[in-house]
Amino acid sequence: MLPFPLKLQPGDPIYLQIVQAVKSAVATGLMGPGDRFPAVRTIAQELGVNPNTVQKAVTELTALGLIEVHPGQGCYVAVRVPVRREAKAAAVRPLVRRLLIESRNQGMAHEDLLDLLQREHTKLDEPRH
Amino acid sequence: MLPFPLKLQPGDPIYLQIVQAVKSAVATGLMGPGDRFPAVRTIAQELGVNPNTVQKAVTELTALGLIEVHPGQGCYVAVRVPVRREAKAAAVRPLVRRLLIESRNQGMAHEDLLDLLQREHTKLDEPRH
Amino acid sequence: MLPFPLKLQPGDPIYLQIVQAVKSAVATGLMGPGDRFPAVRTIAQELGVNPNTVQKAVTELTALGLIEVHPGQGCYVAVRVPVRREAKAAAVRPLVRRLLIESRNQGMAHEDLLDLLQREHTKLDEPRH
Amino acid sequence: MLPFPLKLQPGDPIYLQIVQAVKSAVATGLMGPGDRFPAVRTIAQELGVNPNTVQKAVTELTALGLIEVHPGQGCYVAVRVPVRREAKAAAVRPLVRRLLIESRNQGMAHEDLLDLLQREHTKLDEPRH
DNA sequence: GTGGTCTAGACCACG
DNA sequence: GTGGTCTAGACCACC
Numbered sequence A, B, C, D: 001m002l003p004f005p006l007k008l009q010p011g012d013p014i015y016l017q018i019v020q021a022v023k024s025a026v027a028t029g030l031m032g033p034g035d036r037f038p039a040v041r042t043i044a045q046e047l048g049v050n051p052n053t054v055q056k057a058v059t060e061l062t063a064l065g066l067i068e069v070h071p072g073q074g075c076y077v078a079v080r081v082p083v084r085r086e087a088k089a090a091a092v093r094p095l096v097r098r099l100l101i102e103s104r105n106q107g108m109a110h111e112d113l114l115d116l117l118q119r120e121h122t123k124l125d126e127p128r129h
Numbered sequence E: 001g002t003g004g005t006c007t008a009g010a011c012c013a014c015g
Numbered sequence F: 001g002t003g004g005t006c007t008a009g010a011c012c013a014c015c
Helices: A014-027 A040-047 A051-064 A085-105 A110-125 B014-027 B040-047 B051-064 B085-105 B110-125 C014-027 C040-047 C051-064 C085-105 C110-125 D014-027 D040-047 D051-064 D085-105 D110-125
Strands: A067-070 A074-077 B067-070 B074-077 C067-070 C074-077 D067-070 D074-077
Touching: A014 A040, A014 A051, A014 B085, A040 A051, A051 A067, A085 A110, A085 B014, A085 B085, A085 B110, A110 B085, A110 B110, B014 B040, B014 B051, B040 B051, B051 B067, B085 B110, C014 C040, C014 C051, C014 D085, C040 C051, C051 C067, C085 C110, C085 D014, C085 D085, C085 D110, C110 D085, C110 D110, D014 D040, D014 D051, D040 D051, D051 D067, D085 D110
Parallel strands: none
Antiparallel strands: A067 A074, B067 B074, C067 C074, D067 D074
16 A cells, blocks of 8 residues: 555646655655655556556655665665755745635635635545544 | 737737636736627737737637637636536636645745735735826 | 767767757857757758657757747757856866866876867867858 | 765765765775775664665775775775876866856855855855864 | 557566 | 567557
8 A cells, every 4th residue: 555645637747646645745744854765666556557657756855855766776765955945935936826816816804815725735644534 | 908908928828818817807806797708810910920820719708618708809807607516616627736736846835825815815906196 | 961960979878969969060150049940850851860760850940949840840059048057067077077088098197188178169169062 | 983974965965965974074084095984784874774885885985096995994985096187077077067157046156156155165164163 | 749648568676 | 587678560649
């Protein structure tokens, strides 16, 4: 069983779906620094996709600094190095903008958006059933 | 001059950039229901891109219900029909989740995220200079 | 004919050799901002390698910000954005250290190293014959 | 305690990191000709890596002429035989070129590069604390 | 036409 | 055993 839940959906690139799933698992604490990351071939078999596709996701995750590759002996979830406050904001700002635009176009009140954000924030920490 | 500001950037599909620009213009009130929407050829010429590309964006915007095509007379910004509260939330929720995950992976405090959201929310209503 | 000289050598990854060749061509002014970058298939054919291998180099170069991809219509050499002084130094420092260590191990005098550096610096600007 | 400082980092081959560490120690005078070089098993244990990995580094270092293996009695740092001036330059030139190319692509002024080189050169001789 | 994704399967470097 | 590279050839999105 994979340490990150992932149900493949048609439509967008498989390797990106993997990247996103791992990001999510790390964000929710499902996977923590130092944890073993499954072998490329394992993931490929589990998902029923080509190892090269998984490899691409691993390359991306390595570039993002989310996992560390120890050549010849596998991958591990990386310890995150602290970054400057502004850098964090810069990375997140585009998503914030898209969210605000989308919510307005849906005719959603700002308070409702804040509510939704708070609700999802809490849900993220709930234990899986 | 186009009624929605758009500076094309390399990297992602032009037609999506157009869609996003229109969404943004509608969200900020730069364009309102009933406003005339420029002809495909006009936009294409203004941006210096292929008309087919613009057409694709228009098709997408029509499908999203943001603009309405009146064959033979042109396009107009659509009047949004009110939707159920849950429907709005459902449309916005995926973006909310991505935002929360990304912000956590950046090691950002929840309060800082809320601050950023508030700041960008305000900025969205500022008049362009 | 390719706009960057490259003679493939066995031993290290082809895609890295391509990356390095392009870096070099840009550094020497052989290719400048805005220049058209050859199609992946063209390069592949010219070098006699698989298009996917070239594609990998293009991906890398895009990530490095050396070239810009305009989906569906090709690649162009990017305009470099200015970076902070420290950032430049940080990027170059590891290479400087390796050079100093290597030169010492060769028993080379520091002045000779400076001479060599100066000589190669000048050579880089000479016109090709 | 090992006579050459080394903190293993993920990402690139361990055996190369060992080779580089030894090169560095010799270059800075931390290890000199005739010095005893630790046994493979010792290094392996100290670093917590596979002896085969260390063996590969030793083989490489021997081929480079940095250390000499006296079968049955251990390894020693080799006495460097003087080489021709041109040979030294030839060995160092590729690194010089890479450095120049990289520094240009970073948009670094030549004087700044020389400054950096000088600074690092000085730093290399500072005593460790 | 362009670049981007995915699959299949081979081979090598690393430990 | 691990991950990394390369090849071959198919298909899709974009313009």
